Amino acid sequence: MAFLDFRGGSGRVQIVSKRRATCGRHSWSPRVGACVQRTHLVRKRALLGGSNKPRLHVGSGAMEGAMQTESKIRADSRTEPGPRGPGCSLRHFACEQNLLSRPDGSASFLQGDTSVLAGVYGPAEVKISKEIFNKATLEVILRPKTGLPGVAEKSRERLIRNTCEAVVLGALHPRTSITVVLQVVSDAGSLLACCLNAACMALVDAGVPMRALFCGVTCALDSDGTLMLDPTAKQEKEARAVLTFALDSVERKLLMSTTKGLYSDAELQQCLAAAQTASTHVFRFYRESLQRRYSKS
Amino acid sequence: MSWCIKNLPAMQETGSIGTADGSSLVKLGNTTVICGIKAEFGAPPTDAPDKGYVVPNVDLSPLCSWRFRSGPPGEEAQVASQFIADVIENSQIIQKEDLCISSGKLAWVLYCDLICLNHDGNILDACTFALLAALKNVQLPEVTINEETALAEVNLKKKSYLNIRTHPVATSFAVFDDTLLIVDPTEEEEHLATGTLTVVMDEEGKLCCLHKPGGSGLTGAKLQDCMSRAVTRHKEVKKLMDEVFKSMKPK
Numbered sequence A: 001m002a003f004l005d006f007r008g009g010s011g012r013v014q015i016v017s018k019r020r021a022t023c024g025r026h027s028w029s030p031r032v033g034a035c036v037q038r039t040h041l042v043r044k045r046a047l048l049g050g051s052n053k054p055r056l057h058v059g060s061g062a063m064e065g066a067m068q069t070e071s072k073i074r075a076d077s078r079t080e081p082g083p084r085g086p087g088c089s090l091r092h093f094a095c096e097q098n099l100l101s102r103p104d105g106s107a108s109f110l111q112g113d114t115s116v117l118a119g120v121y122g123p124a125e126v127k128i129s130k131e132i133f134n135k136a137t138l139e140v141i142l143r144p145k146t147g148l149p150g151v152a153e154k155s156r157e158r159l160i161r162n163t164c165e166a167v168v169l170g171a172l173h174p175r176t177s178i179t180v181v182l183q184v185v186s187d188a189g190s191l192l193a194c195c196l197n198a199a200c201m202a203l204v205d206a207g208v209p210m211r212a213l214f215c216g217v218t219c220a221l222d223s224d225g226t227l228m229l230d231p232t233a234k235q236e237k238e239a240r241a242v243l244t245f246a247l248d249s250v251e252r253k254l255l256m257s258t259t260k261g262l263y264s265d266a267e268l269q270q271c272l273a274a275a276q277t278a279s280t281h282v283f284r285f286y287r288e289s290l291q292r293r294y295s296k297s
Numbered sequence B: 001m002s003w004c005i006k007n008l009p010a011m012q013e014t015g016s017i018g019t020a021d022g023s024s025l026v027k028l029g030n031t032t033v034i035c036g037i038k039a040e041f042g043a044p045p046t047d048a049p050d051k052g053y054v055v056p057n058v059d060l061s062p063l064c065s066w067r068f069r070s071g072p073p074g075e076e077a078q079v080a081s082q083f084i085a086d087v088i089e090n091s092q093i094i095q096k097e098d099l100c101i102s103s104g105k106l107a108w109v110l111y112c113d114l115i116c117l118n119h120d121g122n123i124l125d126a127c128t129f130a131l132l133a134a135l136k137n138v139q140l141p142e143v144t145i146n147e148e149t150a151l152a153e154v155n156l157k158k159k160s161y162l163n164i165r166t167h168p169v170a171t172s173f174a175v176f177d178d179t180l181l182i183v184d185p186t187e188e189e190e191h192l193a194t195g196t197l198t199v200v201m202d203e204e205g206k207l208c209c210l211h212k213p214g215g216s217g218l219t220g221a222k223l224q225d226c227m228s229r230a231v232t233r234h235k236e237v238k239k240l241m242d243e244v245f246k247s248m249k250p251k
Helices: A022-025 A032-048 A066-079 A151-167 A191-206 A232-238 A265-294 B073-092 B121-135 B187-192 B221-249
Strands: A002-006 A014-018 A055-059 A093-097 A105-111 A114-124 A139-143 A178-184 A216-222 A225-230 A241-248 A253-261 B002-004 B008-015 B020-029 B030-044 B053-060 B100-102 B106-118 B139-145 B152-161 B170-178 B178-182 B195-201 B206-212
Touching: A014 B030, A032 A093, A055 B100, A093 A191, A093 A265, A105 A191, A114 A191, A139 A151, A151 A178, A151 A191, A151 A216, A151 A241, A151 A253, A151 B073, A191 A216, A191 A241, A216 A265, A216 B139, A241 A265, A265 B106, A265 B206, A265 B221, B008 B121, B008 B221, B020 B121, B020 B206, B053 B073, B053 B100, B053 B121, B073 B106, B073 B121, B073 B195, B073 B206, B100 B139, B106 B121, B106 B139, B121 B195, B121 B221, B170 B187, B170 B221, B178 B221, B195 B221
Parallel strands: A139 A178, B002 B178, B053 B106
Antiparallel strands: A002 A014, A055 A093, A093 A105, A105 A114, A114 A178, A216 A225, A216 A241, A241 A253, A253 B206, B008 B020, B020 B030, B030 B106, B100 B106, B139 B152, B170 B178, B170 B195, B195 B206
């Protein structure tokens, strides 16, 4: 698998084929400093050209514009050691597309320390028993990081599949199958939201026709009612309720929702509103990421 | 947007299975679900030595619908089992500490088997209701640990009911392109719908679960309407359940 590896000393950027585990230390450090340098280098590489190579794009949940992103990140690295901006915002996210050669589309999505790798095969041949005469059959396979997939994975697969079915224009490819395979690389909270984002980016990379993009946002409510977006694993464990929403890009409608814990109706509406605001950042990130990839410069 | 108000639970029976520690039979229109609860001994989990287990299992057999084949549980059965497990966990229907007999050594394990006899849509509502009714029906014998032999002694003559803390009630909706919302959909309506939504609410108006597995989008306002409908439904179902239990109690 080819991806970008940052060699701190020389400052050179090169494409290397390595197992993700080895490069984990170099590439995906939660320290903000590493991300800054990467953004800078990606922009430099983009200027030099090379459109077929895997595109890495790093973003921050609290960004306003590309240049401001960098300054805000630098400010954070001096004042706070944490990887997210002040107040209620998302963790740093990064996305890489077209990193696997065999699937028709692939993407890796990172949110803080949570990382999910997605691959899409399709539209492809479908088994007669599973074929639907007027639209594509969508299948989602979710593999946990360790162990065999269990009932919880089946439940999540159903959630992701139904979300994808709502946006994918299956009617354009009848009697075919579109398979989305998700591999959890690391889980540090907000896993389902990360899976949804990775699946969306992989579907875009595969060129599957969709009526809208979708994104996943997780909210956590703690015992005194404070709302936290994109919680880490520790925050999720201590929270009273964890709500995950999938929103579409056209009208920010609620496509999918799954919740854990007890909460009131008013809190639900509050979380939904916060998720809708946060999804604007994610969709802007998608747009910039794709613009970067397909631009000539 | 128009509502279609349908089947209230038409029939509910508890204590129908003699061999189980607690049981119930629920009919929602044509959908029939039977729940049997067996209590067995087990060692408590190592990370929570003062808690017992509640293990739900939903069985969708070929008997209930042409869509299911015999063999390992299919996707729909697994999703339903996970949903019931989530409802039990989120709503804190019973305190797992109540199931502990001796901390770190012995606890009750409640195996809840939900078997669908007739699948005509809205399986999640029926399962939740059947589970709640069966749990209310469960009678556990008193268990004492004999200090000399360190064995458990079961006193079958002295039985007590479980302490049910909340009463979660599930309300399912079928969504048709954000214009039509049908409460308690039948199988045909579910099949034709573009999305489904299940809201599980307890008596204080707190939400235990908002299960919307994909499908067409819903605005915040529509969601609010669903909530108010779920509150009404909770009242209706609770009234029915109280009536049944009042008629059952003298035993």
